[in-house]
Amino acid sequence: MNTPLKQDADADYLLIGGGLQNALILLALAARKPDASITLLEREDALGGNHIWSFQALDLPESAKLWASALFEYTWPGYQIHFDHSSRWVQGSYRSCSSEHLDRVVRGVADARANIRLRMGTPVVRCDANSATLKNGEVLRGRIVVDARGPEQCAQSRGGGFQKFVGLECRLRQPTLMTAPLLMDTRCPQKDGFRFYYVLPFTEDRVLIEDTYFSNDPGIDVEAISQGIQRDAHRLGLDIESVLRTEVGVLPMPSRSPFSAKPEGPIHAGYAGGWFNPGTGYSLAAAARLAEHLSRTPIDDTFGAAWKRLVRQMRIQSHFLAFLNLLMFGFFHGAKRQRLMERFYLVSDPVIHRFFAMQNTAADMWRIMYVGAPWTPKGWAKRAESPPGAGSGPR
Ligand SMILES: Cc1cc2nc3c(=O)[nH]c(=O)nc-3n(C[C@H](O)[C@H](O)[C@H](O)COP(=O)(O)OP(=O)(O)OC[C@H]3O[C@@H](n4cnc5c(N)ncnc54)[C@H](O)[C@@H]3O)c2cc1C
Structure with missing residues (x-):
């Protein structure tokens, strides 16, 4: 002792x-x-x-x-996800x-x-x-x-890739109608791996907007991405008055635990x-x-x-999750990575929650590897639910 x-x-x-x-x-x-x-x-x-x-x-x-x-x-009842061809609402406190x-x-x-x-x-x-x-x-x-x-x-370094992002906390000129987080919106030009916007609506006139990349390269041009967010915010229905704070992250997504x-x-x-x-x-x-x-x-x-x-x-959880990174960053590049992510989000809400919480069961691991994966015929996979309303989650 x-x-x-x-x-x-x-x-x-x-x-x-x-x-x-x-x-x-x-x-x-x-x-x-x-x-x-x-x-x-x-x-x-x-x-x-x-x-x-x-x-x-x-x-x-x-x-x-x-x-x-x-x-x-801040607490919201769930969050919204938008891909090019599908959208869904994930229920559960965020x-x-x-x-x-x-x-x-x-x-x-x-x-x-x-x-x-x-x-x-x-x-x-x-x-x-x-x-x-x-x-x-x-x-x-x-x-x-x-x-x-x-x-x-x-x-x-333990191989794999990176989740890298620049986030701007912004004051809005016009109040936003968004009442719940937008966890992932991939309807933006794809580059540097898999790219998406992430938005947290803290109040009706204060939001965090992040431009995020799942990339093999840790390099990040903070100035260019910040300017891009300010240019593109209107596409998310957000009218920026001023930037209050900037946060930057380059988080390893290792392929070895x-x-x-x-x-x-x-x-x-x-x-x-x-x-x-x-x-x-x-x-x-x-x-x-x-x-x-x-x-x-x-x-x-x-x-x-x-x-x-x-x-x-x-x-066990760390090895499984790192193995998924080995697949994603080793074999899925460009549009394939986006399709992989879209397929992952076909799994049910509880599976998603357990994935984030590092509580995957053996059945979850099977679902993620086979049901939600691109090498499985699409008909086998659970269809994404339609969002409960146009735009940003439940009213
Ligand atoms: C921008 C950003 C956003 C993130 N967002 C999320 C998120 O939304 N959800 C999530 O789960 N994770 C998120 N993460 C990942 C992760 O949760 C954070 O990095 C988290 O802060 C890690 O916690 P930690 O306590 O290990 O390290 P840190 O929170 O970084 O704390 C380390 C502390 O140690 C201090 N320190 C360092 N060296 C010394 C020393 N020699 N002596 C004394 N003190 C020292 C530092 O000053 C610091 O305060 C994010 C990371 C970043 C960078």
């Missing part, structure tokens, strides 16, 4: 990096282990960077709502949370508890199972150390530890599962049977 005696430690849980992963862990621990001492070390002066995190119906288990519901900044909101929620919880410390502006240079060394030479000890310093730490969790500390968590969905590049669902585990398991049992079960499930 590598957890030191309680009296030796500065904190029960020493969390390195104040991004999405450790914010979720902190909230879960605060809710389920109110007596545990937690120290979070973040290099910057704010938590969470510059993101809008979105997540689907099953990404947060029902039990996680106890500690995560404060993060539901939610978003901004970095600023995450920062507010975590600080609110920490301020109310003497046993939770946020140390901002505190870069960590190295860590091991029970300690973190700060840039100023100070060494802090923790019974459990979680290292979640973000994507910069996972430089190693990036997930490797050991039964000992430090826990390499979040993006850097491969706790993300290779099929989407998104990490909230995996991060929430780790937060659930740490908050529900006695500290001395962190790497016990429940850990082994979680790691096994994550490994």
Whole structure:
């Protein structure tokens, strides 16, 4: 057992990096282990960077709502998808949370508890199972150390491709009629892999518009894409008055699983530890599962049977999803990739939700590989549902 005696430690849980992963862990621990001492070390002066995190119906288990519901900044009942030849509505809560909101929620919880410390502006240079060394030479000890310093730490390429995007949060001149997210609209000139627009309508006059590419190449021309969004927004029925914020992402979609969790500390968590969905590049669902585990398991049992079960499930899902990337980025180029995506979205709503949440069952894997795939006769596949109304989802 590598957890030191309680009296030796500065904190029960020493969390390195104040991004999405450790914010979720902190909230879960605060809710389920109110007596545990937690120290979070973040290099910057704010938590969470510059993101809008979105997540689907099953990404947060029902039990996680106890500690995560404060993060539901925006909630919609489902989302719309438009391909060139088909459209569909996917039913099930779709939610978003901004970095600023995450920062507010975590600080609110920490301020109310003497046993939770946020140390901002505190870069960590190295860590091991029970300690973190700060840039100023100070060494802090923790019974459990979680290292979640973000994507910069996972430089190693694991093949596959990238989900890359530029998002503009915009103020609109005219209110939009859109009442639900547009998850994917491929009715735009295709280039650089598979391309689509993504829109989140926060209010009737404030939206996030993203131009997204599933590409084999990580290069991204932020300026050109930003200008393109402003030029093309009217085709989505959006009249931009001003750009409030820009976000850029180049998320790896690896063809070899990036997930490797050991039964000992430090826990390499979040993006850097491969706790993300290779099929989407998104990490909230995996991060929430780790937060659930740490908050529900006695500290001395962190790497016990429940850990082994979680790691096994994550490994199976990660390998399957990475294998899909191997197929998509290796064999489906140009228009073929678009057809592949269109076929994927023929599967039913629950299969889609489980895909995003990394909870594919064996039957789902079969459906995705054979029913929703282009090498299966189209008649076998479930037809896409018609959208419930013209435009943007339910009224
Ligand atoms: C623009 C963008 C949008 C995304 N949208 C979504 C989405 O909608 N849904 C989704 O599920 N996923 C999304 N992702 C993917 C993924 O969820 C995010 O990258 C997520 O923030 C990863 O969480 P993390 O905690 O591993 O890393 P981060 O959130 O990046 O946090 C790492 C933290 O560690 C800090 N840090 C780094 N080095 C040190 C150090 N030496 N010492 C101390 N602190 C340090 C950083 O400052 C940062 O705050 C998005 C990614 C990007 C880039």
